[in-house]
Amino acid sequence: MATVKPILRIFDYVKALEFYKDWLGFRIDWEHRPEGSPAYLQITLGDISLHLSEHHGDCSPGARVFIDDFRALAPFHQQLLDKNYPYNKPGLHAPFYDPTAQEMTVIDPFGNRLTFVERG
Template identity: 35%
Template sequence: MDANDAAEPLHGTDEEAIPVLRVADAAEAARWYARLGFAVQWEHRFERDLPAFVEVARGRVRLFLSEHTGDARPDTLVYLRVADVDAVAAEFGVPVEEAPWARETELRDPDGNRLRVGSPAP
């Protein structure tokens, strides 16, 4: 495989990495992520009373929220690059920090997962 092959879709599908975040209550977590502009795409349970596995998306950005023990660990850090970090910070009432590479803020979801949200520096 050369560098050009890496950019080509695999079997008609774009390649991507999708972080899996451990959550205690997927419905509660999905409501929290909705404040960041994410919407539920689908939910799966093997049976009605078993843990949920949910996909949320914001444009082309997707996250998996899993109630399954062992899928991921709380306190995971995900970096989310957005066009307007100030709008996110205003929604959550948190400050924006200036870094040489971006303007950033950090949030914690109800399960302790960390989201560092940033807009590239001009």
């Protein structure tokens, strides 16, 4: 089966790392940052892989990624709150479409949203 890796537009490499690496806990798998060129990198958290791009032609800011079947969402949510990241304090709630699930949405500094869902 094919693997899907969404590309998210970023505008500031340092802010992207602060959000994705330092706060959410993604690791950098690889990056392409030639001198004087925009950054392009792959980050991973568990089975979730995303590409982040400063290249203006790759994608538009404001995308949404739906991450289904995330395990241990409540502890992950608490871990994020405990880090006291000043720009994002996500809530955890049961979504309208499944009262047995838990959902959390975070918004990166570039307007991209990641929605994590754990099924009940």
